[in-house]
Amino acid sequence: MARYAYVDGRYTAHQDAAVHVEDRGFQFSDGVYEVVARVDGAFIDMEPHLDRLERSLASLEISAPMSRRALSMVMSELVTRNGVRNGLIYIQITRGTAPRDHAFPANISPTLVMTTKRVDYFKQKKIMAGCKVITTPDIRWARCDIKTVSLLPNCMAKTEARRADADEAWLYDAAGDVTEGTSCNAWIVTHDDRLITRGVTDNILRGVTRETMIALASELSLTFEERPFSVAEAKAAREAFSTSATSLVTPVVQIDDTILGNGAPGLFTSRIQERYFDYCRQNGCRQNECRQNGAQA
Amino acid sequence: MARYAYVDGRYTAHQDAAVHVEDRGFQFSDGVYEVVARVDGAFIDMEPHLDRLERSLASLEISAPMSRRALSMVMSELVTRNGVRNGLIYIQITRGTAPRDHAFPANISPTLVMTTKRVDYFKQKKIMAGCKVITTPDIRWARCDIKTVSLLPNCMAKTEARRADADEAWLYDAAGDVTEGTSCNAWIVTHDDRLITRGVTDNILRGVTRETMIALASELSLTFEERPFSVAEAKAAREAFSTSATSLVTPVVQIDDTILGNGAPGLFTSRIQERYFDYCRQNGCRQNECRQNGAQA
Numbered sequence: 001m002a003r004y005a006y007v008d009g010r011y012t013a014h015q016d017a018a019v020h021v022e023d024r025g026f027q028f029s030d031g032v033y034e035v036v037a038r039v040d041g042a043f044i045d046m047e048p049h050l051d052r053l054e055r056s057l058a059s060l061e062i063s064a065p066m067s068r069r070a071l072s073m074v075m076s077e078l079v080t081r082n083g084v085r086n087g088l089i090y091i092q093i094t095r096g097t098a099p100r101d102h103a104f105p106a107n108i109s110p111t112l113v114m115t116t117k118r119v120d121y122f123k124q125k126k127i128m129a130g131c132k133v134i135t136t137p138d139i140r141w142a143r144c145d146i147k148t149v150s151l152l153p154n155c156m157a158k159t160e161a162r163r164a165d166a167d168e169a170w171l172y173d174a175a176g177d178v179t180e181g182t183s184c185n186a187w188i189v190t191h192d193d194r195l196i197t198r199g200v201t202d203n204i205l206r207g208v209t210r211e212t213m214i215a216l217a218s219e220l221s222l223t224f225e226e227r228p229f230s231v232a233e234a235k236a237a238r239e240a241f242s243t244s245a246t247s248l249v250t251p252v253v254q255i256d257d258t259i260l261g262n263g264a265p266g267l268f269t270s271r272i273q274e275r276y277f278d279y280c281r282q283n284g285c286r287q288n289e290c291r292q293n294g295a296q297a
Numbered sequence: 298m299a300r301y302a303y304v305d306g307r308y309t310a311h312q313d314a315a316v317h318v319e320d321r322g323f324q325f326s327d328g329v330y331e332v333v334a335r336v337d338g339a340f341i342d343m344e345p346h347l348d349r350l351e352r353s354l355a356s357l358e359i360s361a362p363m364s365r366r367a368l369s370m371v372m373s374e375l376v377t378r379n380g381v382r383n384g385l386i387y388i389q390i391t392r393g394t395a396p397r398d399h400a401f402p403a404n405i406s407p408t409l410v411m412t413t414k415r416v417d418y419f420k421q422k423k424i425m426a427g428c429k430v431i432t433t434p435d436i437r438w439a440r441c442d443i444k445t446v447s448l449l450p451n452c453m454a455k456t457e458a459r460r461a462d463a464d465e466a467w468l469y470d471a472a473g474d475v476t477e478g479t480s481c482n483a484w485i486v487t488h489d490d491r492l493i494t495r496g497v498t499d500n501i502l503r504g505v506t507r508e509t510m511i512a513l514a515s516e517l518s519l520t521f522e523e524r525p526f527s528v529a530e531a532k533a534a535r536e537a538f539s540t541s542a543t544s545l546v547t548p549v550v551q552i553d554d555t556i557l558g559n560g561a562p563g564l565f566t567s568r569i570q571e572r573y574f575d576y577c578r579q580n581g582c583r584q585n586e587c588r589q590n591g592a593q594a
Contacts, residue, residue, distance in 0.1 A: 005318055018315035019323060021302060021410045026316060027389065028448040029326030060453075090397060092324065100387060100412070102448065102455035102479055113318045115397070139439035141450050150449045151325040151399065153438050156357075158399035182399055 004081045006074055006114040008065075011081060014115065023111050024095040028102070029150040031094030031111070032056035036075070037245045039121065039280040041085045043075070044245065048208045052147060053091065059146045061104065062095050065112040078114050087118040088246050092149065121248055122277065130251035130265045131167035133242070135231045136160055138171035138179045144203045154182040168242060170234070170255070177228035179203065184244035185210040188229055188237035189268045195222040196229050209243040209276075216275050222268060231255070239266030241273070248280070249273040301378045303371055303411040305362075308378060311412065317394040320408050325399070326447040328391030328408070329353035333372070334542045336418065336577040338382045340372070341542065345505045349444060350388065356443045358401065359392050362409040375411050384415040385543050389446065418545055419574065427550035427562045428464035430539070432528045433457055435468035435476045441500045451479040465539060467531070467552070474525035476500065481541035482507040485526055485534035486565045492519040493526050506540040506573075513572050519565060528552070536563030538570070545577070546570040 005017035025031035034053045037044045050068055057064055066074070075089055096108035121127060140153045157169040161182070170186050171179045178186045179198060185207040187197045195217050200206040217224055234240055240252035240260055249272055251265035260266070265273070302314035321327035331350045334341045347365055354361055363371070372386055393405035418424060437450045454466040458479070467483050468476045475483045476495060482504040484494045492514050497503040514521055531537055537549035537557055546569055548562030557563070562570070 007318060015317075017318040019318055020312075021304060021314040021316055021389075021412065023323065024452075026320065026323045026391075027330075027446055028452050029446060030449055030452055033324075060449075092318075094323075099414070102452045103459045104452065104456045115318065117396070137439075141438045142434075142436035143450070148449055149324060149326060150447045152327055152357075152445055152447045153440070155321075155325050155327055155399045155401065159401045162400045 004078060006078050006112070008112055011078065017113070017115070019094075019111055019113065020097040022100060023097045025092065025111060025149060027100055029148060029152075030060070030062075030104075031092055031149045032060065032062065032147050033090065033092040033149055034147065035245050036089050036091070037119075037121070037248070037280075038079060038084055038087050038089065039283070042283055043089070044280050044283055045208045045212055046072070046075075048211065049245070052206065052208060053093070056147045057093060059143075060095070060148070062093060062110055065093055065110045074114065079116055082116045084116045084118055086120050087116060090115045090117070094149075119246065121246075126167045127248055127250050127273075130253035130263075131242075132165065132254040133168045133170050133181065133240075133252050134161050134164045134166045134256055135172055135178070135234075136169045138173050140171070140203075142203060144179075144205060145200070147205055158182045166254075167250075168247075168252075170231075172231050175228070176230045176232070178231060178234055180205065180207075181242050181244075184242035184247050184250070186234070187213075187241050187243065188234050189222065189239040189266060190233075191238045193222050194225050195220075195268070196225045196227060198228050199226045202228065207243060209245055209248065212279065213243050213249070213272070213276065216279060217272060219275065220268065220271060235260075239269045241265075241269045249276045301375060303375050303409070305409055308375065314410070314412070316391075316408055316410065319397060320391055320394045322389065322391030322408060322446060324397055326445060326449075327357070327359075327401075328389055328446045329357065329359065329444050330387065330389040330446055331444065332542050333386050333388070334416075334418070334545070334577075335376060335381055335384050335386065336580070339580055340386070341577050341580055342505045342509055343369070345508065346542070349503065349505060350390070353444045354390060356440075357392070357445070359390060359407055362390055362407045371411065376413055379413045379415075381413045381415055383417050384413060387412045387414070391446075416543065418543075423464045424545055424547050424570075427548035427560075428539075429462065429551035430465045430467050430478065430537075430549050431458050431461045431463045431553055432469055432475070432531075433466045435470050437468070437500075439500060441476075441502060442497070444502055455479045463551075464547075465544075465549075467528070469528050472525070473527045473529070475528060475531055477502065477504075478539050478541075481539035481544050481547070483531070484510075484538050484540065485531050486519065486536040486563060487530075488535045490519050491522050492517075492565070493522045493524060495525050496523045499525065504540060506542055506545065509576065510540050510546070510569070510573065513576060514569060516572065517565065517568060532557075536566045538562075538566045546573045
């Protein structure tokens, strides 16, 4: 377990990290979050994650608890204190603590919490060997574009997946089209060399890893299409995979009872994954280099 | 402010009442709640509220933190300590604290929190003089029958209402039919003496006050109908009102820009409200009598 958490201005022992029972995050799920992966001592896609955090806060009219620069410094300090070279940092910001009343109260200070976790991504079985996903109806609200802690339906679907010996659940809408996973974006590669993922205007989260992937995928010999695909199309696809900050690129080798290809990660998926791993490692090198240059300057 | 809160086995000073940052209520809105009104020193509809709390817990497979009898005893002790003769008790139960992972963890202890608030219901302006409601699309998830703390859309709609100088927002579905308010059930009285509220099979909460009201309404000269009604039908109605544990029966005198009747609480609404007030006061008498008899026995 990580030794320290950060809560509202203090680095505190993890076991003592607490928020008030009238924190609106606890009583109303009135808060947002980000998870940023750390690989080889560097945060991956730090700026896009902070961009999205700011967008989430703005969508809900929650004030930023501190400047972006200060937030970055706290993030760095916490992973340093906890010795997280590979893993993740979890950042949650809620509207703050106020006497219980549904309406947003005026003039309260937001609550800022950060915790960390060590993860050795490149040794994770599901990332390396691929995983099974189940499909289940998407019963979430209409603002899944905001990254809020209103995650109960995601938790229910993920639990359903685990009980079916799967790692993730892909959610589908009333039309039978896949929206996204409970904590990832969903992708397929078709037999005619098309790479497909749903558009972000359609009540799904604008995944940071998804955006990076779109940029990287242009280097591969695949035609990229941003459009809905059905569960049936996914099961008939050549390959499938998920992306997220902490599952990176995870091959999907089984959807419900349908095994894709020969049940091993597909060729394109493996190439895309390797390209993304390179991106992460190079990112680490770049950031470490910047720091060294900064220190020398 | 109330002096004490109850958190996981302890009566603690309200300002010190806290939960861990990895409580699943805080990180995932993975918890349920109840609000029980207290009038003249007695809880209103205590048993139906505890019935519903048990149903909510069962729906999410959260274990009960203690027996129903023990829960009742803590509720009584807290309102006694805080001197709440008229007001409410708020009870929240979350799945508990565990390292962050969407799937429900096994073998964790649920978190139980209670707070209280004093309210003099019969002097509340909105209850006595009626209130304005706005209408706004219902963007909530598909399991609004479970009373969870996943309340962000409700908070957003309530905020929209306050900004329009209204007290509440009535939500409407894709068909234009009213589902319920952000924290109440919605009712209309038509010009042909029908009392109408939406059925509970249709993604709304089974309101405890709603159920009591259905029983009491049978004493009035109105035909009760449980069916959806549209925003347009509500605006054309003779009367309208909301019910909930803490708004009791609140007359609605304006919907968006439409003033109902002469802008004062309607005749039937006032009779229904008076009947409910009697029910609350008699309930108090009955409970106080039981306690006195119990003490004498």
